[in-house]
Structure formats: structure tokens, C-alpha cells
Amino acid sequence: xxxxxxxxxxxxxxxxxxxxxxxxxxxxxxxxxxxxxxxxxxxxxxxxxxxxxxxxxxxxxxxxxxxxxxxxxxxxxxxxxxxxxxxxxxxxxxxxxxxxxxxxxxxxxxxxxxxxxxxxxxxxxxxxxxxxxxxxxxxxxxxxxxxxxxxxxxxxxxxxxxxxxxxxxxxxxxxxxxxxxxxxxxxxxxxxxxxxxxxxxxxxxxxxxxxxxxxxxxxxxxxxxxxxxxxxxxxxx
Numbered sequence: 001x002x003x004x005x006x007x008x009x010x011x012x013x014x015x016x017x018x019x020x021x022x023x024x025x026x027x028x029x030x031x032x033x034x035x036x037x038x039x040x041x042x043x044x045x046x047x048x049x050x051x052x053x054x055x056x057x058x059x060x061x062x063x064x065x066x067x068x069x070x071x072x073x074x075x076x077x078x079x080x081x082x083x084x085x086x087x088x089x090x091x092x093x094x095x096x097x098x099x100x101x102x103x104x105x106x107x108x109x110x111x112x113x114x115x116x117x118x119x120x121x122x123x124x125x126x127x128x129x130x131x132x133x134x135x136x137x138x139x140x141x142x143x144x145x146x147x148x149x150x151x152x153x154x155x156x157x158x159x160x161x162x163x164x165x166x167x168x169x170x171x172x173x174x175x176x177x178x179x180x181x182x183x184x185x186x187x188x189x190x191x192x193x194x195x196x197x198x199x200x201x202x203x204x205x206x207x208x209x210x211x212x213x214x215x216x217x218x219x220x221x222x223x224x225x226x227x228x229x230x231x232x233x234x235x236x237x
Contacts, residue, residue, distance in 0.1 A: 003213035009201040010162060011047030014216065030187035034175040042097065042192045043166035045200070051155035053199035056092045056113040058152030059126070060161055063133040064107040066141030068181050072188045075106055078136050082108075083195060085132035089125065090114050093196025097165055098188075099174035104181050111152065111161050113196070122151075 005014045031038075063082075069075045075098070083094065096110035114125060130147045152158055168175060180188065208216065 003208045003210065005206045005208055005213070005216055007204045007206075008044065008047035009050055009203075010159070011043070011166065012220075013044075014213065031189055031191070032185065033177045033180050033188050034170045034191050036170055038191050039169050039175065044203070045194065046095070046162040046166040048200045048203060049158070049162070050199040050201050051158050054113070054155070054158060057116050057122070057125075058157065059112045059114070059129065060148075060150045060152055060157070061110040061112050061129065061133075062107065062148040063110075063137070064101070064142070064146040065105060065137050066143070066146065067139075068105045068183075069140060070183055072184045076189045078140075079108065081136040082132055085136065086112060086129065089128050089132070091195070093194070093198055095192070095194050095198075097192040098190075099168075100176070100179035100181075102173065102179055104179055106181065109165065111158070 003014065003016050006012060069078065079096070079098075083091070086094070092113040092115065094110055094112045096108055098106050098108055101107055112129065117125060126149050129149055130144065133147050134142055134144065152161065170176070173179060175191075
């Protein structure tokens with residue numbers, strides 16, 4: 001039995017190859033919240049980005065609303081209008097995910113890249129991004145307290161963002177269907193998206209026999225235990 005190991009720029013996955021592979025692709029139906037496949041594709045994209053080739057000023061963004069949009073199409077329109085405004089501000093590229101709060105209301109996380117700026121220009125840009133979100137969500141009771149924007153000054157900032165959003169699966173409470181708005185159960189639209197050009201590295205794939213596969217798993221387990229202990233958290237020691 002063959003096992004496959006896939007190495008990304010900033011991550012890896014492994015598993016056992018299926019005995020029988022169907023050449024027929026199932027028809028895509030309506031998207032209803034986060035699926036395992038969507039979470040996996042999002043993680044694989046984030047792990048494939050070459051941090052060192054990212055250009056521009058990165059801003060980590062979180063936008064919330066007080067009142068839930070009555071239908072997913074309203075949220076889709078809100079996102080679209082938000083990014084239209086950001087393009088007018090010079091947006092270079094973006095990655096965004098829609099997740100849920102426990103009270104059944106969506107919110108938007110994103111990494112936004114603009115041309116480099118500093119000083120007064122930077123403050124003006126942050127204010128403009130905030131105002132863009134407040135403008136497109138004005139009908140949902142949004143306040144300035146519901147917008148969080150922080151600069152990403154280096155690759156470590158992108159790595160932190162990647163670790164946060166690539167590690168979340170469908171069981172995370174912000175992606176759980178239990179917290180999805182009740183009126184959205186017939187379809188939610190896409191849960192994540194990318195805009196602009198991204199420096200992405202193609203993953204490397206390897207076939208391994210059982211002996212090599214188990215050795216690889218032991219190495220990964222030992223490494224994870226070591227990093228957990230090094231974190232200083234007594235729960236991991």
C-alpha cells in the first residue's frame with residue numbers, strides 16, 4: 001500500500017492513497033458553510049505562499065457587524081462593495097475568510113496588501129479602510145469598535161496569520177454550522193477567497209512505503225512535542 005507525503009512551502013500533509021480513484025467529478029451543489037474540503041484548500045493555499053516575495057504593506061483586518069444580514073446574498077454584496085472600495089484605495093492583493101461568532105452573526109477576517117506608506121499616509125490608509133467597512137455595513141449596526149486593523153511588518157506577521165487561519169478546521173467554533181445564521185442554511189456562498197497576484201510555490205509530492213511513512217510520522221510527532229514543550233505552557237510538558 002502506497003502512502004503520499006506532500007510538502008508545502010510552510011506545511012505538510014500525508015495520507016494513504018485510495019485503492020480506487022474515480023475519474024468522475026461530482027456536481028458542485030450549493031455551498032452551505034465550511035466543509036472539510038474548503039478548509040483544506042484554504043490551508044493549502046496559505047501554506048503555499050512564499051512570505052519573502054510578498055510586497056507592499058500588509059494589514060490584518062477583522063470586521064464585525066452587530067446585526068446579521070438576513071440572507072447570504074446580502075453578505076456577498078457587502079464583501080463585494082467593501083473590496084471595490086479597497087481597490088480604489090490601491091489594494092494590491094487580499095485573502096479573506098468568513099467565519100461565525102457564537103451569536104450566529106458572520107464576521108470577516110482578512111489580510112490586505114497596499115502600496116508601502118508610512119506616517120500620515122499610513123494613518124490615512126487605516127482610517128480609510130475602517131471607513132470603507134463602516135460604510136458598506138452601515139445597515140447592520142456596525143460601530144468603529146467592531147473594526148480591528150493591525151500592521152503586518154514582516155514575514156513573521158504573515159506566518160502568524162497563516163498559522164491561525166490554516167489550522168482551523170470545520171470543527172472550530174467560528175466555522176461550525178452550529179453558529180451559522182439560521183436564515184443561511186440554504187446556502188452561504190464561498191467561505192474564503194483571494195484577490196490579486198500571490199507568490200505561490202507548488203508543493204512537492206512523494207510516494208512512500210509503510211516503513212518510510214511511519215518513520216516520517218514519528219519525526220513529525222517528535223518535532224511537535226518538542227515545540228509544544230518549548231512553548232513553556234505547562235499543559236504541554
